Amino acid sequence: MVTDLPQRIAELLASTSAGEAKPKVDELVQRLCDITGLELHPALFLDKHATITAQGKAVSPTTAAQCAEDVQRTRIFMQGVYAAIQQKLQHLHQRNHQQGHQQGHQQSIDILYAGTGPFGLLLIPLLPLFDAAPLRVTLLDIHAESLEKVQRLIRFLGVERFIVRLEQADACVWQSPEQFDLIISETMRQGLIQEPQVSIFSHLQQFLKTDGWLIPEMIRLDLWLSAGASLAGRECKNPDLHLGPVFKLDKTSALQLGKGDTGCAQGSLWVPDYADVLQDLKLTTFIQVFAGYQLHENQSQLTLPLYERNARVLPNSMLHFRYELGVYPQCVFRYEKLPELADGVLPDSLEKNSQGIYHLKRLWHKIQLRKQASQSAAARQQLTAIPENEWLLDKILLDQLGVGLEPAMQQLYSARALVDVEYWLASANAGTFAPQQVEQTNNAIRHFIDNKQQALNCRADLPLDxxxxxxxxxxxxxxxxxxxxxxxxxxxxxxxxxxxxxxxxxxxxxxxxxxxxxxxxxxxxxxxxxxxxxxxxxxxxxxxxxxxxxxxxxxxxxxxxxxxxxxxxxxxxxxxxxxxxxxxxxxxxxxxxxxxxxxxxxxxxxxxxxxxxxxxxxxxxAQPQGVDLQQQDWAxxxxxxxxxxxxxxxxxxxxxxxxxxxxxxxxxxxxxxxxxxx
CATH class of the missing domain: 2.60.120.620 (q2cbj1_9rhob like domain)
Incomplete structure (x- = not known):
């Protein structure tokens, strides 16, 4: 069937940025919806048609189709698959040329695409670009609805000649009588959580030819100590600290896992001394689809970082990790945590923070104790020892620093680290505190603590008569x-x-x-x-x-x-x-x-x-007991x-x-x- 879709695909393959690719991806997704009859964003979509397998969640056809809207993901994967096929065809041409002189026969490129979804996005729209190339394609999906829509697309594009088999199957248990040059599967979420990408590759690798390739070629998970979202939008003096890689899925590790060897999916990392602000563990995902076609952190939904909030890993300790297979695949970590705040000593009011200011460390500590009080007897015990009138000292501190009590308390309760509060306070004071402001604040705090009263100097000019x-x-x-x-x-x-x-x-x-x-x-x-x-x-x-x-x-x-x-x-x-x-x-x-x-x-x-x-x-x-004195007939x-x-x-x-x-x-x-x- 004649269509301009191949031309649109060629334009997408030539794009060099997400911005350039977006209108092309948007148009492609709309065309695929029209061809397959899929409603991409149905009203009251509850995603009831996902399948939970023993090796992870197989997302519903609608959810799989929605993934195509992730522009950079679609661009890089399609470009990477196209480049891999091109390179395999080049190798085949060279081999056929040699064997043609020797044996007089041609060979083909055998491709397995597992988890096609309803669009077969990473391969089917590319097939018209290969015209008469010797490609033999096997398609797998666990959902019959997806395969039915893929068949519509195949007929529309007129690429039936490439298709050897369409089969409804769980790719984690499917068996094949033949070997493949390329095995393509994008059945993953960021951090390789929840979906069965690892199990699919570790099972299907047995059907890969010796010189065959998995696409994506490599997925690597890295672990970091991070300040997380608390530092979003501002420069951090303490950038994320890379602890090391924790798992790499490629042809080698898939082979090991397929043999039952899980050594490549577990290990330990040393945690050095680090800045206090780096309280979270951050797991990042790097994807090498093929050669230089790569997705880095935050470039796609697949590479959004995952955070384990408030991890507070103990410095100078070992952190242990392993990638767990099963119904909910995920990377899990075991580590020692820093002692809880309630287990430490309440700072003295005259202990300075990093900006040289009295009482702020103590105020921060008190707020954290209040947040923990409902679940921590140690926190409640520390709070009972605080003088009742100390709220006035808190107020003196915040007023001297030139911030309102209400927004300051909101910051203190929502911030995840003292450094975030310090940054906010400095931002409210043109980015930094003048030395005289720090001195004035500290003097007021010490004055309160020493309970000194400075009488009015009546000899100076007084304004009121x-x-x-x-x-x-x-x-x-x-x-x-x-x-x-x-x-x-x-x-x-x-x-x-x-x-x-x-x-x-x-x-x-x-x-x-x-x-x-x-x-x-x-x-x-x-x-x-x-x-x-x-x-x-x-x-x-x-x-x-x-x-x-x-x-x-x-x-x-x-x-x-x-x-x-x-x-x-x-x-x-x-x-x-x-x-x-x-x-x-x-x-x-x-x-x-x-x-x-x-x-x-x-x-x-x-x-x-x-x-x-x-x-x-x-x-x-003279007022009776138990009445609300604020409620008066003010008339x-x-x-x-x-x-x-x-x-x-x-x-x-x-x-x-x-x-x-x-x-x-x-x-x-x-x-x-x-x-x-x-």
Whole structure:
């Protein structure tokens, strides 16, 4: 039958990259689906038609067909098979030429293709390119459906003359009366797991001529110590450490395994000293289809690495490996692990990490203990010995390093190694820590540990006058005008607009969904525009004057965005509440924000109950037991909305109930939250 498919195959064989090959592979796969009548991606595909054999999983015809979409895999395998056949034909031509003078007869190339799938992808589409070449092909597949579709393709391409036999059989037990020049089989996954590639080759090698070839020629598994995905997207100072090859499937090893000799499939590797970050074992797959036609790590689904996470192999020890055959073939490893974290000593707060910072190693250790506590009595025991107030030391550390408490804790809990946390912290500080920042952080930590209090220097200039201080003591809140300039508030607003992907001039964009929004809170912590307020000596002195002490730490908090209510968007809160544990006596503490826009009373203004800090202890003592004190009928309380200008600081005693309010104006309320604590 006349078709342009051979021309498309020739173009694919001539391609030199995955990018060049992709449109050709996509077109080829679509054409093969049309010819065979196969639906490549059926709805609700559950892959129920795979066959589980004693030597591994034979994937379903549909799954086998889907493998053709793996562009580099298809390109390299087809090019390698084509080159191997070409070379065998060249050898045959030379042999026939010699024997023709001597004996007067021709020979052929005998090919066995085991595990054809529904497309016979690695061979059948190539056959038209060989025209009248002396090829004799035997096809095997365990699924009748695959062979039926392969027959359709053979008839469509008009290559029946090459086909000696199509047989439904398990290639691991099939018997042949003849020998083959090439045995082709691609029945594998990465790491040679689950599927029967090894068993197929170790069985079929007995039907290979002395000078015959297995295709692929060689599959090699290598073992590495790796940092795994935790270092994805960034340069690693400690690249993966190659421990050595653990298994090689080729003609020689297939012969050994076929004789029952498993010595080639097991052994030991020495594990040297290595960097702490290399906690995983990584198994890589290298495939030499034929000669220079090769697939390296990550070039195909077949060469994606496999990880044994958190292996923590003991340095200076022997690691033992073996390749196991059977229902689920796989490489298995036996090794000694490093002692569990809970078995070690909790680092002292004054023990420095690799960046010279106090307490970070201890904080990392504590988080790991918390993650292990449900299953480890040793972890629970260590946690009980930690002072209750040490959470404040954790907070001092993270605030001094300029990272928000919430994102920092997310990193600490999700990171797989301390070095990942260190990298994240450095990235949040322009890639590295300035020496003065490290010194400032360490001083704050030592100051806390030594329990020193630095009294307010009243001889220095203090920003708040007697009227302001009287208002603070009586009302519990204060508006300090103009702590940021117009240009500084504009820069802060611009940072929020950019982060949220919204435009000031486009009100419709103010309501687009954003994963960075939690109610009206914006999960933006680090930006140069917000460091202006955090590093302001004027704002520092305001807090110091109210606290009556010098040794304060600035928090690294988020920002807020409260757009006007519409028919489709209503104010989500937070409404009135306290952020302090409601157990008397309530200690002194502050909270604060800076308006980044002019805010009227009806514009989502900050609200509070002035003066309540003076009577909260008596009010708490009068409340009945067991009630949720946060749930109040706030309409009965004297709640006051606080209007102010962009750049004004609003600071309040944390004993005041407070919150935001619905924005019934025409422009969003934007704020920067900040605070200081002793």
């Amino acid at each position: 007697e009227v302001q201080l009287a208002h603070w003591h009586e009302q519990g809140y204060l508006i300090v005008p103009g702590v940021l300039s117009a240009s500084e508030t504009a820069a802060a607003r611009a940072a929020i607009w950019e982060f949220l992907g919204m435009r000031e001039e486009d009100p419709a964009s103010w309501y687009q969904s954003s994963a960075q929004m939690k109610k009206i809170m914006v999960q933006l912590f680090a930006h140069p525009a917000f460091e202006v307020a955090r590093s302001s000596s004027y704002i520092l002195r305001i807090f110091q004057q109210l606290w009556q002490r010098e040794d304060l730490v600035m928090t690294t908090d988020r920002v807020g965005f409260n757009p006007p209510e519409t028919d489709r968007w209503q104010f989500p809160g937070p409404g009135m509440h306290w952020d302090v544990e409601l157990t008397p006596p309530i200690p002194f503490g502050t909270q604060a924000l800076i308006y980044l826009t002019d805010v009227e009373e009806h514009q989502g203004a900050f609200c509070c109950v002035p003066g309540f800090h003076k009577k909260i202890d008596q009010w708490l003592a 009965q309380w004297p709640v006051k909305p606080i209007a102010a200008k962009a750049g004004d600081l609003i600071i309040w005693h944390h004993a005041l109930p407070h919150g935001s309010s619905p924005n019934r104006a025409r422009f969003p309320r934007m704020v920067q939250y900040l605070n200081m604590y002793a």
